[in-house]
Amino acid sequence: MQGTALIFIIFLFSTVVVVFSLWWNFSLRKEIDRKEEDTKHRMYELAVLKELGDRISYSLNIEKIADIITGSLGQLIEYDVSAYMILEPDKVFINIDLKNPVSADFINEMRKRMFESVSALLGKDFSATKREEVTTGAIVSSEEKDIVQSFFNIPLVIGDEVVGVLTVADRRGGLYKENEMTILYKIVAQASRAVSRLREAVMKEEEKISAMIETIRDGIVMTDRDYRVIVANPSAKALAGLKKEERLTIFDIIKATEGSIDVRGRLEESMKIGRTFTIADVLVKDQVFEIFVAPVKAGVGEGIEALGGVIIFHDVSGEKAAERMREDFVSMMVHELRSPLDGIKKMGEFINSDAAICKDEGALREYMHMIYDSSSDMLDLVNDLLDVAKSEAGKFDIDPRPTNLRQIIAERIKFFETVAKSDEVELASLFGEHVPDEVFVDPGRIAQVLNNLISNALKFTAPGGKVMIQTLFHRKGTNVAAEASVAGVEWFVKDGDDVLKDHPDCIVMAVTDTGEGISEKSKGMLFNKFKQFEASAKSSKRGTGLGLVIAKAIVEAHEGKIGVDSREGVGSTFYFTIKQ
Template sequence: MIFAEIFALILAITAIVILFLAFKGVASSKKEIETKRRQIDSKLYEVLVLREISEKIGYELNIDKILEIILASLNKLVPYTAAGFMLLRDKRNVLYRVTLLDRAGRELVNEMRDRMVTVLNGQTNKDFHPEDLEEAIDGNTLDGSISGKSSSFWITPLVINGRGLGVLAIASYKPGLYTGEEMTILGQILEQANKALSKLEALLKAEKGKLGALIFSLIDAIMMFDERQNLVVANPAAQKLLGLVPSDTTTIADVAQVLADRIDIRTKFEESVRGDRMVIYEDLVIKDRFFRMVVTPVKNDFGQVLGGVILFHDTTAGKELEKLREDFTTMMVHELRAPLTVVRGTADMFLADSNLAVRPEGRELLESMHGSADTMLSLVNDLLDVAKIDAGKFQVDKTEGNICDIVREKVLAFTPLAKSRGVTVSYETIKECPQFLFDKFRISQVINNLLSNAVKFTPTGGSVAVRVTPENDEAAVRVDITDTGEGMVPDRLKDLFSKFKQLGAKKEGGSGLGLVIAKGIVEAHGGQLLVSSQLGVGSTFTIILPVTS
């Protein structure tokens, strides 16, 4: 601890001085002994004050408290009527603290104030006036019957790292004071405190720099205010969100003005800081986005509240996802309700007419019921597949096979449908297609889905091209399915494999989960399912599977 080091050094020096004076004092006169006793008392005073500063301040950069410690024990060093300090808290706020040891009049206090303001203005190049001061007087009370200015006066500026922060002054009605060695001791105390505070300030500045870098890199908007509600820091996300241009005079009132029609943020801040608790406000809307606002008090190691932090966490994506989940549930209920209605209605008809089964219309009803059951089963299977993929439990049954045969079969199967829609399907493959391990049923399911989509979304006169080629020096095989459909904008591509957003975009029957499942199947093989698209030109879906034996 910086002050502890200073205290230990001074204590050692003082002990040496005491021993030296003790031996030398034997042969000295009473006057010399008394002078040396005063010197020792002064040194001990210096040690005690610095020790008290070390114990009560620690790593806290609290200049107010340091000056209060010095004032509280100053009468042990020099006599005075009034002693005080003036401290610059921020650009326009100055604390003026006065301790009255004896009865004093307002004229003396005002004299100290005016002389200290003059020195402070010279330090800071400001133009402070009495009305800018936050005055506090303790000790004896002011006596209106006493008039006159001081007969002895001592004043010194307070400087840290070359930066003027305030003024310390002592005044007395008695003349001839503040010229002896005591004032040298007081100056030394202030100098030692200045050095220690300068080191501490440099240390805290370095730590603040690290913390600032962390805060500025956060995606969430975050701001910190001190106990007087002045802005300490606001990261770029907060500045952008609230349209703030931080300055030395920015306070929470400026933020409250921005959010005046949405929330009383000042009250929330005070509720958190004064109540020493976290305050959370949900669903705050700013610029058409949802935010969770969290206000927490900031305390030092001694439990003293130093201010508070306000964090804005964007919950818009979560809100949108929740809505998509609700839409997903609604859509699934709708998709299952229709075939269930057919099955239930058909069953009711057969129960009502026992001869229906032998009539032609009865067979048609049974076929319709069978188709509805297939639809429901397909939906349920899709949901189960997605659930397994999400849980990381999706498994494939790999056997050795030829993927070119699978692709060729699917191309032949879709050719009649493509012709009926006026779409041309072409197929190109490598001469020697590799034999490797893959799940034939599942990969067939993927190609089936991709070809179905390609034919479905390609207009009359368009084409679908399927191509099988080696990849990565034949360490993998690549299947490209390219269509000349309407294509997609880049923002749409990122949603293709989202189960909820795909559902909202589906245009025809089915679960809308085909691409989600296809991607899960390919990745279960250790492969990739890629997509590229250009609006008005078409899309290409690419399957890349590792060739494993």
């Protein structure tokens, strides 16, 4: 009895152990199978993402992405047909790949569901849009009668924009598991994000380049290989007489250059042989351009075909004008020096040739006076030119020291007294309050500035007029017109004058005349050496015309500013500041 019970217990225990082992084995097996499937899915995911990365890493082509994904589907799931639809601006492109033969009804149903999907996403009906369709793989069989039983759509999105849909379908129902479909959605989402980031980066770079090209002053035109203009900045359009928003064509450029250069011929040659051409001095609408024609290539090196060509219009009108001015200046300078030299030589020859002149004291004195005047004029010109040259080279030296301005002005008035009296022009001075007794300046140079301003004032003031040398102290932030009024200064300096606006504490020295005044146009040229020299050479009045240019250089060497205000027919004020 006891033996039987023992046997029974042992048997029961063994049964429990066996059942438990079987169950444990089964659970373990199931877990291993699940992990195997997960690993298989993960490897598929990685393989497809790697292939996408390798093949489309620098491409914005959504079709390529769709091709790679549909091409790899067989590794993950079973299906009869895979397809993708891409929405293009003027049409819908559909690619259908048949893994197995299906009926035409199957294809039609699949297509209908793809259109319904994008329509639902975008709230727009695409069924009537122009369509381009490509079908590959197995045949569409009229013998097949099955319809779509399992399918899913994956929207294709770049940035925030729906660009299409990818669809997978089969004749068997309930075929697709959630985790398999989710992997595909995940892969498409990752690919979309990569393309979106790339597109954003490309757009940012395009914006930077566009902004740069828009602001460049040179005209830039880029064409494709068929001479169609693909880039043209506002400067290029302005050259051709077009507005910013108008479209430029190659014919506009040919018309603008009036056939002076063979634009198409140069572009063709440039693209063909890969060479840059430079065409100098091309006149376009009264402006002179240097034109560069170059090929545009995708890379550097031999054998790379040109994508198109670029034409750059570099405006050299300013440089040409400056070159002409310099040439004219040199010619005039040579003439101004040669004339008195010629005169001196002739007088010397004359004195030498005629012994009677040496005995005639009056005649001799007259000739010597003429030689002295001519050589003085030449020396003045040479000194002025040297001063201008030094100032342009930044080597204009001053020797500042404590200086009494009142004394300098008094000396200048005494110097010009005789001339003023002879011209019947009143010459006076005025000192405002708070002007210090001493300032730190180069007395010789400041005297030179006053000489220039006073001599100009006397030159251009008619008899009965007045020239005043006025000095006042200006405090930063104070209205200079009010200060002048308080000081009793009479001048033509306008309220809110640009030179004195926001100027720190300084002494303002002004020479005001009641002369013929200066036009607004002429005011801009007063401190230009070329214009002044030219004007002086044509004028009957004595002088090199470089006085104001030198005065400006002296004032600026003292860290001051020089300015002018005038009323035509009434008078002018030339003024400069001395820093405190």
